[in-house]
Amino acid sequence: MNPDPIQSExxxxxxLVVDDSLDVQRLLRARLRSEDLDLICADNGADGVALARARLPAIILLDLDMPDVDGFEVLRALKDDQRTLEIPVIVLSGLQNAQDKVTAFDLGAVDYITKPFDLMELRCRVRAALRLHHLVQMLAQRAQIDGLTGLWNRAYFDSRWKEEFSRAVRYDRPVSLSLLDIDHFKSVNDTYGHPAGDAVLQAFCKVLLRESRHTDIACRYGGEEFALIMPDTAPADAAGVCDRIRAAVAALVWSRHPDRAVTVSAGVAGGVPVDGFTPVQWIEAADEQLYSAKHGGRNRVMVRDTGANPLTLARAG
Amino acid sequence: MPDEPMSPLRPLISEFADEPELKELVQLFTSELPDRVRAIENAWSTREVTVLRRMVHQLRGASAGYGYPTIGHAAGAIEDRLRELGSTDEPGWLSLRRQVDQLVNLCRSAAMGVPRA
Incomplete structure (x- = not known):
């Protein structure tokens, strides 16, 4: 997952082509060579389902009439699985089987191509399905993106943090979470107006993305508060990242108010999760650190090793 | 009764023989046709309905894509007959022979029509 959804490549x-006929696979490969796509093939239904789960293709071209696991069974398996449920499936079918097409649509196929393929029709239908996939992806992503800053939003944070936390538990790996809050943000809004406040939020986000690492996940937590998920990162390293962000924000020069500095406070909870700790408690621990950073004078990073030694307090900044 | 004289086969050329995008693939397809002919003949004589159905089904789906719609039609006709045919339908099975011959001849003609790569 890219930490910056707007700039994701x-x-x-x-x-994915699922067809037991090698002739058809070769033909599709040749006919779709001019399209900008990565074509992968499965010779049978079972392999098709496995490959779909492993590669999560943008679209699937599925032959209906295959021995053993046929196209209908493949469709059912794809639609039964949360991961493959949304992948548009184009059914490859003979002209003669109208009922098959109807059944395939009932099972969730989005389109069909009749064999023998008409070259132009094949390309058009593949393009249309790719466009559909792209739009669905975009909508899904938009629903998870904060409009002002382009960062992941709170809804995305909530689900992603749970995921990263359970991953850390499962693999016994450290994970760090930082909550960052812009200091005295209310006074920026009150003094210079909301457009200026928005500009500060946007400038802060640029720094956040620039100074965090590619694997970190930056989210707008709410208002002027941000969350940075740092997978596979020990608390000391997480503190280093946050302090880099803190220093870079403090060093920003605001062209219209060069005398005015904006600073940020951060609280970090990190470590290998111990038994019984929940993702929500972990957020609370980071929030406590943020609270003490604020009370300690702001423009600083406070860290708690929430893993091996839950009581240790460290301090940076 | 003397055998009916076989009409000499004339080479069948793919509609896409000159398409750069497909030229090599067509050659590959036709070079594999003699093996298919053998397998089809074999399936017919040993009455392996499932094997025969699979072979003609695949030819039906792919042949036109390689520029041989007539092979696709001939294979399709056999597939449709096989759907209707009961496993114990002796006269029905024997009457397929003519259609199998037709398909086999078309495949042989196609194999003749392409110079060796």
Whole structure:
């Protein structure tokens, strides 16, 4: 997952062909060579389902009439799995089987292509399905993005933090969470107006993305508060990242108010999760550290090793 | 009764023989046709309905894509007949022979029509 959704790169879409006929696979490969996509093939239904789960293709071209696990069974398996549920499936079917197409649509297919393929039709339908996939992806992502800053929003944070936390528990790896809050933000809004406040939030986000690492997940937690999830990161390293952010924000020069500095406080909870600790308690621990950073004079980072030694307090900044 | 004289096969050329995008694939497809002919003949004589159905089904789906719609039609006709045919339908099975011959001849003609790569 890219920490900056707005700037995420768009790799070639993966198109999965599930067809037991090698002739058809070769033909599709040749006919779709001019399209900018990564074509992968499965010879049978079972492999098709496995490959779909492993690669999460943008679209699937699915033959209905296959021995053993046929196309209908593959469709059911795809639609039964949360991961593959949304992948548009185009059914490859003979002209003669109208009922098959109806059944396939009932099972969730989005389109069909009849064999033998008409070249132009094949390309158009593949393009249309790719466009659909792209739009669905974009909508899903938009629902998780904060409009002002372009960071992941609170809803995304909530689900991603749970995921990263349970991953850390499962693999016995450290994870760190930082809550960052812009100091005296209310006074920026009150003194210079809300547009200026928005500009501060946006400038802060740029610094947050620039100074955090590619694997960190930056989210707007609410108002002027931000969350940075740092997978596989011990608390001391997380404190280092946050202090880099803190220093870079403090060093910003505001062209219209060069005498005015904006600072940020951060609270970090990190470590290998111990038994019984919940993701919510972990957020509370980070929040406590943020609270003490504020009370300690702001423009600082406070860290708690919430893992091995839950009582240790460290301090940076 | 003397055998009916076989009409000499004339090479069948793919509609896409000159398409750069497909040229090599068409050659590959046709070079594999003699093996398919053998397998189809074999399936017919040993009455392996499932094998025969699978083979003609695949030819039906792919042949036109390689520029041989007539092979696709011939294979399709057999597939449709096989759907209707009961496993114990002796006269029905024997009457398939003519269609199998037709398909086999078309495949042989196609194999003749392409110079070796």
């Amino acid at each position: 768009d790799p070639k879409p993966v198109v």
